[in-house]
Amino acid sequence: xxxxxxxxxxxxxxxxxxxxxxxxxxxxxxxxxxxxxxxxxxxxxxxxxxxxxxxxxxxxxxxxxxxxxxxxxxxxxxxxxxxxxxxxxxxxxxxxxxxxxxxxxxxxxxxxxxxxxxxxxxxxxxxxxxxxxxxxxxxxxxxxxxxxxxxxxxxxxxxxxxxxxxxxxx
Numbered sequence: 710x711x712x713x714x715x716x717x718x719x720x721x722x723x724x725x726x727x728x729x730x731x732x733x734x735x736x737x738x739x740x741x742x743x744x745x746x747x748x749x750x751x752x753x754x755x756x757x758x759x760x761x762x763x764x765x766x767x768x769x770x771x772x773x774x775x776x777x778x779x780x781x782x783x784x785x786x787x788x789x790x791x792x793x794x795x796x797x798x799x800x801x802x803x804x805x806x807x808x809x810x811x812x813x814x815x816x817x818x819x820x821x822x823x824x825x826x827x828x829x830x831x832x833x834x835x836x837x838x839x840x841x842x843x844x845x846x847x848x849x850x851x852x853x854x855x856x857x858x859x860x861x862x863x864x865x866x867x868x869x870x871x872x873x874x875x876x877x878x879x
Contacts, residue, residue, distance in 0.1 A: 710722070710756070713760075717767060724766075725762040729755045729759035730755055825839075
């Protein structure tokens with residue numbers, strides 16, 4: 710157990726031990742054939758189960774995978790893959806805090822679009838640009854021809870950081 714506490718947070722070790730004791734108790738109370746007898750009340754068997762629970766809880770949930778589904782932008786597999794050069798250029802920023810929405814000179818908080826809009830406009834040639842998450846973007850594109858200059862309230866809009874979306878015909 711000492712080794713567990715050296716490698717894992719105390720609350721996680723405690724929870725795994727509690728689950729192991731509860732599992733042994735439930736097995737005995739349920740009369741499971743493999744859980745009968747005093748041997749399941751011994752410390753070693755409870756610690757073995759706790760160790761298995763700790764190993765499972767400590768195992769990374771996100772792992773590298775091969776996309777063999779035939780779906781190029783598979784949402785369950787992390788969507789688009791970044792090219793190696795892009796990843797290499799971002800490693801420094803990924804290791805710490807970055808000025809994602811903070812003005813470097815004043816230290817003031819920026820709106821989400823203030824840094825990305827000029828880049829998107831340059832890249833696409835658009836007059837204005839924004840970034841949204843979930844499916845709020847496609848909803849804007851679908852609504853735009855029928856409802857110009859309309860405030861959209863949708864589950865996608867309310868689940869993102871903005872309270873609503875505004876679209877207008879250009």
